[in-house]
Amino acid sequence: DQQVKQNSPSLSVQEGRISILNCDYTNSMFDYFLWYKKYPAEGPTFLISISSIKDKNEDGRFTVFLNKSAKHLSLHIVPSQPGDSAVYFCAPHSNFGNEKLTFGTGTRLTIIP
Amino acid sequence: DARVTQTPRHKVTEMGQEVTMRCQPILGHNTVFWYRQTMMQGLELLAYFRNRAPLDDSGMPKDRFSAEMPDATLATLKIQPSEPRDSAVYFCASGLSGAYEQYFGPGTRLTVT
DSSP: OOSEEOOOSEEEEETTSOEEEEEEEOOTTEEEEEEEEEOTTSOOEEEEEEETTOSEEEETTEEEEEETTTTEEEEEESSOOGGGOEEEEEEEEETTTSOOBOOOOOEEEEEEO | OOOOEEEOSEEEEOTTOOEEEEEEOOTTOOEEEEEEEETTTEEEEEEEEETTEEEEOTTSOTTTEEEEEEETTEEEEEESSOOGGGOEEEEEEEEOTTOOOOEEOOOEEEEEO
């Protein structure tokens, strides 16, 4: 029962162009959505988040969009830089009163110089 | 620079041996999470503590895995006996009660032969 799906295991983007990473979910109880970035041999690090009451959150080159009716969110990176090459995880939180996150399977982003 | 620390970083052991992984959460954090990352499953939650009390270990194989927090500065994950299918990277994360963001350690790469 995969509640969170990142259907693209990998994505290659030219440096300077826009990278779009997608995440679909099935659980309507998710109320907050986080994106984590992971480099090899390191733990995931928090990147950006969005509350379910919003449809967009922007932080520098990173923007997350949420479409609640479609149960879909996306992370846009523009312009893409070589240092953005990493695995990106979508991690929603459910409003059951605990701190658990449900991680997607990740998308490996490669930025081509 | 507050970080989650994990020891050991790498562990190679033979099937049937006991494995203990340790985690020191960020000072002041009162939630601790253990995750396992495999190629097929992404990041799976194994166990979750709040104020040292176990809240959820439903993701953990009960017959061989155990997780404890002897004190607020130490969390342990034990596997006894270990099996080749336990080979994975195990991450510890900590956070604050009521907050969404989790801070991850660098992980322990376990290889069981």
